Amino acid sequence: MKPIEMAGPWVTEYEESLVLDALRNGWYGKDAYKYCEKFESEFSAYHDRKYALMTPNCTTALHLLLAGLGIEEGDEVIVPECTWVGSSACITYQRATTVFADIDPINWCITPQSLERAITGKTKAVIVVDLYGNMPQMEALQAVADKNGIALIEDAAEAVGSMYDGVRAGKFGIGSAFSFHRTKTITTGEGGMLLIDDESLFERCKLLRDHGRRPGSYYNEEITFKYMPFNIQAALGLGQFHRIDELVDRKRWMWQLYKERLADIPEVQLNPEPEGTLNGVWCTAAVFDSSLGISGLAAQSYLKENDMPSRPFFFPLSSLPAYGSQEAVASKLRPIAYDVSSRGICLPCALNTTEEQIHLYTNVVRKMLNHSKLN
Numbered sequence: 001m002k003p004i005e006m007a008g009p010w011v012t013e014y015e016e017s018l019v020l021d022a023l024r025n026g027w028y029g030k031d032a033y034k035y036c037e038k039f040e041s042e043f044s045a046y047h048d049r050k051y052a053l054m055t056p057n058c059t060t061a062l063h064l065l066l067a068g069l070g071i072e073e074g075d076e077v078i079v080p081e082c083t084w085v086g087s088s089a090c091i092t093y094q095r096a097t098t099v100f101a102d103i104d105p106i107n108w109c110i111t112p113q114s115l116e117r118a119i120t121g122k123t124k125a126v127i128v129v130d131l132y133g134n135m136p137q138m139e140a141l142q143a144v145a146d147k148n149g150i151a152l153i154e155d156a157a158e159a160v161g162s163m164y165d166g167v168r169a170g171k172f173g174i175g176s177a178f179s180f181h182r183t184k185t186i187t188t189g190e191g192g193m194l195l196i197d198d199e200s201l202f203e204r205c206k207l208l209r210d211h212g213r214r215p216g217s218y219y220n221e222e223i224t225f226k227y228m229p230f231n232i233q234a235a236l237g238l239g240q241f242h243r244i245d246e247l248v249d250r251k252r253w254m255w256q257l258y259k260e261r262l263a264d265i266p267e268v269q270l271n272p273e274p275e276g277t278l279n280g281v282w283c284t285a286a287v288f289d290s291s292l293g294i295s296g297l298a299a300q301s302y303l304k305e306n307d308m309p310s311r312p313f314f315f316p317l318s319s320l321p322a323y324g325s326q327e328a329v330a331s332k333l334r335p336i337a338y339d340v341s342s343r344g345i346c347l348p349c350a351l352n353t354t355e356e357q358i359h360l361y362t363n364v365v366r367k368m369l370n371h372s373k374l375n
């Protein structure tokens with residue numbers, strides 16, 4: 001059996017044919033951005049958004065949006081504790097202040113209550129993250145944001161294929177961002193997409209994306225970023241996007257199989273799918289109930305000894321050196337994030353994972369849990 005991979009894409013001859021066309025023909029005149037524009041327009045239509053901007057990655061998509069909203073030094077932006085640093089780095093890029101909020105013990109996303117608690121007179125925005133494909137309580141979060149006059153931004157980096165109340169992830173708030181990183185459900189190797197409905201915000205972000213110039217102009221209006229997309233990447237993205245149902249189905253199939261194989265151990269909590277939501281399950285994560293007496297770190301080392309890959313559940317950002325290692329204080333202020341993170345791991349989510357591999361993997365997990373119960 002081939003080794004189980006932690007993450008990776010599923011690319012077919014269809015994508016190869018589009019990439020080859022872009023490579024051969026996508027250089028001159030209107031063809032130079034043909035695939036970028038096609039990917040942008042199809043992706044925005046699918047998500048019921050008016051505008052899309054493809055970017056080099058999701059981190060830059062979020063940065064463009066914060067800059068487009070005029071967020072700057074002295075402003076505060078709220079993010080959940082448990083997420084990848086790609087959600088929050090943009091706040092520092094803009095010299096604004098990062099404020100952390102606690103998460104929900106079941107969906108692992110920011111809660112309306114923790115958002116409300118984190119808001120001050122300086123708050124300009126909240127970046128809500130659809131963690132591992134799980135959907136947060138969007139309606140209540142939007143209500144808190146509206147009540148306090150702050151922008152809600154949806155980091156849908158991990159949520160291709162997820163839905164909340166019949167609305168696709170990526171349709172929430174003033175703008176949303178997706179990631180097409182090598183490890184994501186739809187990939188371009190590196191890549192991202194910003195979705196927006198407001199025309200003037202879109203125009204602003206578009207100007208900011210390309211050295212402060214209008215398309216085709218050589219007259220720079222201001223010094224901005226260079227976050228332009230590339231046709232060959234976009235051709236790969238478009239091909240992957242055309243296969244979105246197949247790719248999301250495969251992710252969901254893996255999640256179902258993990259669920260079935262661990263169904264008799266209710267102390268292992270996997271990604272939830274509450275009524276009214278659909279989970280695209282970019283990655284199946286497992287949180288071990290404290291009664292099992294096993295930490296995420298201990299689980300990871302057991303799995304490693306048995307040649308099984310895993311990744312940590314996202315560390316609370318405030319515990320990282322990048323944010324000043326504030327664990328001692330922050331774990332008391334935002335205890336759920338610290339608790340859930342310490343008991344969780346990410347299971348392999350590569351799109352080439354087979355049924356046999358999931359059987360093997362879950363057998364090792366079961367052995368580990370029996371072992372920990374006995375101790």
Ligand SMILES: Cc1ncc(COP(=O)(O)O)c(C=O)c1O
Nearest residue numbers: 057058059084086087157179181
């Ligand atoms: C929740 C979340 N936000 C943002 C990012 C950043 O995405 P990218 O790597 O495309 O910049 C990621 C990527 O891993 C992510 O998982």
